[in-house]
Every structure is written in C-alpha cells, then in structure tokens.
Amino acid sequence: ETGVTQTPRHLVMGMTNKKSLKCEQHLGHNAMYWYKQSAKKPLELMFVYNFKEQTENNSVPSRFSPECPNSSHLFLHLHTLQPEDSALYLCASSQVAVSTDTQYFGPGTRLTVL
Amino acid sequence: SQQGEEDPQALSIQEGENATMNCSYKTSINNLQWYRQNSGRGLVHLILIRSNEREKHSGRLRVTLDTSKKSSSLLITASRAADTASYFCAEGSGNTGKLIFGQGTTLQVKP
Numbered sequence: 001e002t003g004v005t006q007t008p009r010h011l012v013m014g015m016t017n018k019k020s021l022k023c024e025q026h027l028g029h030n031a032m033y034w035y036k037q038s039a040k041k042p043l044e045l046m047f048v049y050n051f052k053e054q055t056e057n058n059s060v061p062s063r064f065s066p067e068c069p070n071s072s073h074l075f076l077h078l079h080t081l082q083p084e085d086s087a088l089y090l091c092a093s094s095q096v097a098v099s100t101d102t103q104y105f106g107p108g109t110r111l112t113v114l
Numbered sequence: 115s116q117q118g119e120e121d122p123q124a125l126s127i128q129e130g131e132n133a134t135m136n137c138s139y140k141t142s143i144n145n146l147q148w149y150r151q152n153s154g155r156g157l158v159h160l161i162l163i164r165s166n167e168r169e170k171h172s173g174r175l176r177v178t179l180d181t182s183k184k185s186s187s188l189l190i191t192a193s194r195a196a197d198t199a200s201y202f203c204a205e206g207s208g209n210t211g212k213l214i215f216g217q218g219t220t221l222q223v224k225p
Contacts, residue, residue, distance in 0.1 A: 003158070011183055034210065041217040042202075042216060042217050044215075048210055050211065056210050056211070058212075087220065088154065092156075097209075097210055098147060098209055098211055099209070099210075099212065099213060100206060102147075102159045102162065103156040103157075103159065103211075104159070105149075105156030106156050107155050107156045108154070110154065
C-alpha cells in the first residue's frame with residue numbers, strides 16, 4: 001500500500017465545510033483515479049486522469065471537484081457535501097489509463113458528512 | 115445498472131477448503147479482473163484474464179472466463195484464514211482505464 005498514499009485517512013465534515021482529499025503515487029504511473037465506495041454498493045468510478053488530463057467524469061456532482069497538478073498527485077476538493085456522500089474514497093493509479101493495466105489502490109479516506 | 119453481480123454475496127468456509135466465487139458481467143469486455151479488499155482498506159489486484167483466454171492460474175488462484183455466458187469464476191484452493199476478505203470482479207473495456215466493479219463476495223475463512 002505504500003505505493004499509493006492518501007491523506008487524511010479519516011475526515012469528518014459538516015455540510016457547509018470545504019475540505020480536500022489528497023492522493024500521491026510513488027510508482028511512476030501516468031494515470032490516476034478516484035473511486036467512491038458506499039456501504040452495500042459496488043465501487044463507483046468517479047474520475048480518471050491520464051497524463052494530467054481528465055478523461056472520464058462519471059456524472060459526478062459538481063460539489064466534488066478533482067485536480068491533477070502532475071502525474072503523481074491527485075486531489076478531490078469537497079464543498080457543500082450531503083450526508084449521503086459519506087463513504088470510503090479510494091484513489092488508484094496505473095501506468096496509463098487503459099483497462100488492461102493493473103490499478104494500484106491507496107488505503108482510502110473514510111469520509112463522514114454530518 | 116452496468117454493474118455485474120457476484121455470487122454468493124457471502125461465503126464462510128473452514129481453513130483448507132476451497133472457495134469458489136462467481137461473477138456475471140454485462141459489457142463487452144476485453145478483460146476481466148479480480149481484486150481483493152481487506153476490511154475498510156484499498157483493493158489489491160489479484161489476476162487479469164483477457165477475453166480470448168479461458169483459464170488462468172496464479173499460485174492458489176484459478177480464474178475461468180466464459181464469454182458466451184458473460185461469467186467468470188475465482189477459485190481459491192487450500193484456503194487460509196488470511197484469505198478472509200472481500201473479492202471483487204471488475205470488467206475492463208475500452209481505452210479509458212474505466213473498470214466496472216461487481217458487488218463483491220465477502221469470504222470468511224475460519225481457522
């Protein structure tokens with residue numbers, strides 16, 4: 001798990017707060033991903049970045065705003081979230097954004113929205 | 115929903131027994147992947163099988179793929195308590211890196 005790190009590991013925020021999740025990969029990969037994992041639901045892809053360019057936005061509400069300043073770092077900016085946004089947010093990376101590449105996951109950020 | 119289904123949703127076995135998990139998928143895949151997740155942690159890639167392959171082995175893992183039935187199975191032989199985790203299949207298609215994950219099977223291996 002040290003190849004992909006995520007901070008913070010746990011976050012509690014109110015609906016009016018603004019917070020950011022950070023992901024960093026140390027694998028020399030060029031693609032990074034954000035996933036949402038809610039209780040009793042399948043893992044949902046949110047965003048894909050390939051060589052710093054966003055290539056996939058899976059109809060994610062605008063209160064989630066991703067940022068990829070370089071191939072090693074990925075952020076998810078959170079603003080005016082809802083309680084149903086409480087979930088485990090997972091970051092992953094792969095060599096490039098193709099489906100045959102193995103994705104390496106971070107440990108996740110457990111988000112609770114009050 | 116695009117997501118496939120996994121069967122069973124939960125499985126409890128004794129150490130040393132074999133565990134079989136099944137996955138049905140919906141899209142036209144170019145590969146099918148299996149991942150493992152320990153409770154509340156990130157996923158770990160186990161094995162990838164391409165659409166033109168029918169069976170693949172990796173250590174104690176055996177994966178089969180039947181594209182005519184849009185199904186795959188994961189067999190873990192000689193299970194260990196450390197195999198206790200959730201197992202997910204993921205459909206890979208297209209060129210965007212997008213994976214569609216199944217609901218997962220929660221495996222408990224009792225020592």
